[in-house]
Amino acid sequence: MNILLTFDYELYFGSPSGSAEKCILSPTGELMQIAEKHDARFSFFVDCGYLVKLREYMNEYPTLDNDYRKIIAQLRQLSASGHDLQLHIHPHWEDSSYNGKEWVFNTGRYKLSDFPAESIDRIVALYRKTLEEISGRQVFVNRAGGWCIQPFMETGRAMKDNGVWLDSTVFKGGYFFSGNYYYDFRNAPQDACWRFSDDPLKPSENGFFTELPITPLNVSPWFYWKLFLLGRINPRLHKPIGDGNPMPAPGYRKKLLTSFTVQPLSLDGYNARLLNRGLSETKNKKSTNHMVVIGHPKALSRFSLRALDKFIDKHKQEHRFITYSAWAEKYTGSFS
Ligand SMILES: [Zn+2]
Numbered sequence: 001m002n003i004l005l006t007f008d009y010e011l012y013f014g015s016p017s018g019s020a021e022k023c024i025l026s027p028t029g030e031l032m033q034i035a036e037k038h039d040a041r042f043s044f045f046v047d048c049g050y051l052v053k054l055r056e057y058m059n060e061y062p063t064l065d066n067d068y069r070k071i072i073a074q075l076r077q078l079s080a081s082g083h084d085l086q087l088h089i090h091p092h093w094e095d096s097s098y099n100g101k102e103w104v105f106n107t108g109r110y111k112l113s114d115f116p117a118e119s120i121d122r123i124v125a126l127y128r129k130t131l132e133e134i135s136g137r138q139v140f141v142n143r144a145g146g147w148c149i150q151p152f153m154e155t156g157r158a159m160k161d162n163g164v165w166l167d168s169t170v171f172k173g174g175y176f177f178s179g180n181y182y183y184d185f186r187n188a189p190q191d192a193c194w195r196f197s198d199d200p201l202k203p204s205e206n207g208f209f210t211e212l213p214i215t216p217l218n219v220s221p222w223f224y225w226k227l228f229l230l231g232r233i234n235p236r237l238h239k240p241i242g243d244g245n246p247m248p249a250p251g252y253r254k255k256l257l258t259s260f261t262v263q264p265l266s267l268d269g270y271n272a273r274l275l276n277r278g279l280s281e282t283k284n285k286k287s288t289n290h291m292v293v294i295g296h297p298k299a300l301s302r303f304s305l306r307a308l309d310k311f312i313d314k315h316k317q318e319h320r321f322i323t324y325s326a327w328a329e330k331y332t333g334s335f336s
Contacts, residue, residue, distance in 0.1 A: 018244020242298025
């Protein structure tokens, strides 16, 4: 089995956003140490809107200049160590600003599809170019910010123009529409991966795009009661390392605490507890030879970093921990 451990490299989008040090630099540093220890490779979906905004304000604010330099240095180091840097777009950065103390987010246009077609073209091209200049490699994978990939028509056109042909956003069965969020993956195919044209949920044999979905998992409400309780009882072990607050998602916590939900298999905080279950369920599906796990440096905890270390150690003989680049090299053309 190929296991793709993937991380959305970003700040929080609530108030406060949290610091680059705590949300990104320090936890990613720990991830690099774990990867090195086990000779594993990870994939990072880099929030390029943040990089573009840092560049816009760095001459005016030394603290942002410092953040920018450290982040670029870390991204270069990640790329040089064989980790993947791929595209993660949170277009609300376009409408956001820095007030001298903190980021002020306007999340009214949270999805790429909230923007007119010309803006989508410009954003995708600029963010792709920004990332390629840092990594020195071609960017070809996208993960939509906040999983908000629908509707895909205009976004798809821009992705195609920019040579981005692989998507890794969908997790079958997941859905949430509230506040600025909208995603609905209940009708996604069962397949391990599939080709598509202008709708990621509709396979089409000769489609330009390929979906390599995030592994979904059914999670009981009791799990989340435990998760929230542990955060109170032992915050040192279970609280996120990141020091910001998420963008409000009205009703989301209630949904988790009151019903079974389908979640993306995740490394964030106590969710890392479910890694082994995710792997054994994936192994039982005979048609699948890969598993995609999502995480966020900002949402990792002491607990999840330890769980990740143990998980890789336990499975590294039998399975391979690889990037999208390594996956694409091996499987492009052979799965359709
Ligand atoms: Zn994100």
